Amino acid sequence: MEMKKRINLELRNQAPEEVTELVLDNCKSSNGEIEGLNDSFKELEFLSMANVQLTSLAKLPTLSKLRKLELSDNIISGGLEVLAERCPNLTYLNLSGNKIKDLGTVEALQNLKNLKSLDLFNCEITNLEDYRDSIFDLLQQITYLDGFDQEDNEAPDSEDDDDEGDEDDNDEDEDEAGPPGEYEEEDDEDDGGSDLGEGEEEEEVGLSYLMKEEIQMKTTMMIMLKKEVTRRKKYVTSAKRRLCSGMQFRDGHRIVFILGLVQHSW
Structure with missing residues (x-):
């Protein structure tokens, strides 16, 4: 696939200025x-053009x-001075497997002031005597x-590198917060005042939660019981009224007897 078509495919309906990573391998x-x-790819932070038969970087845009x-x-095989002119913030550059033969070609990378990692593996320059020492110098x-x-020492992966950066940021924040030892007394007081272990604290929290649940349950049961008592009292009162108004007895003692049975059944 041609590079132009590949770029259009990789955009995936995004505008060039929205793209931060682009792989054209x-x-x-x-x-x-x-x-x-x-x-227009002004937000691009990662660009990969491996094995695309490049011989020149002359048309590399400003990124x-x-x-x-x-x-x-x-x-x-050369023309690396373009990198410092158009990609001044490069920190990682992989040129392995190219036609780079001498130190003069690599010298153009001196102007990449932020460059931290360079890969020249499988280039002819690696056959030079004292190759590594010469490059580092x-x-x-x-x-x-x-x-x-x-x-x-092996270079860390990019993710590990990011993690280390985060840890450094945290260390800086701690240093800015105050000099070492300023809060040691407070830490000691906290340690001394905490007699319970983590397990005991969890158990205490669990017991407290259960006690609250039990109290809420008892309260709910009392409310339900009161409602039931009130309902039954209304039922007895209603029964008394029905007996007194709907039935006539010659003997008043018989009414008392029936009312007694109703109350007893309740």
Whole structure:
């Protein structure tokens, strides 16, 4: 698929200025040039153009917010000065599998002041004697070369890197809050005043909840009982009235006897 068509497909009905990530791997570039990518992609932070037969970066647009650029497995042999001019905020650059042969070509990356990670794996330049030391001396701003720092410590994944950044931010917030030890007394008081363990606290909360439930249940039962008593009293009163008004007896004692039976049944 041609690069222009691939870009239109990747947009997915989004406007170019809304896109922050764009992957164009394995598409075809005409004459080894970038096509269909322009300055309207101003919010782009990640761009991948691996194995697209690129030979030149001359048509790379200005992408001031671009931080990560994947250019592996192309045919690029020079012209890297364009990167500093148009993508000044790059922190990660992958040029592995290209035709980069000498330190003079890489020297153009010195102007990428924010560059932290550079990948030149499988380029001819890696065959130079003291290759790693030479690159670290030439590009003193980078921390990782081909995935490892100068002490051969492996570079963290991007997600881990973000997590570390968050932890650093938290540490800075704590430092700004006050000098170390300022709140130690308060912490000790809190620890000393808490005689209950986590399990005991949970148990206490559970008992409190059950007691409240029991109180509410008893209250509900009392209300229902009062309503039932009131209803039955009304029933007896109504029965008395019906007996007195609807039935005539010669003997007054018989009425008292019947009323007694009604009350007894209740």
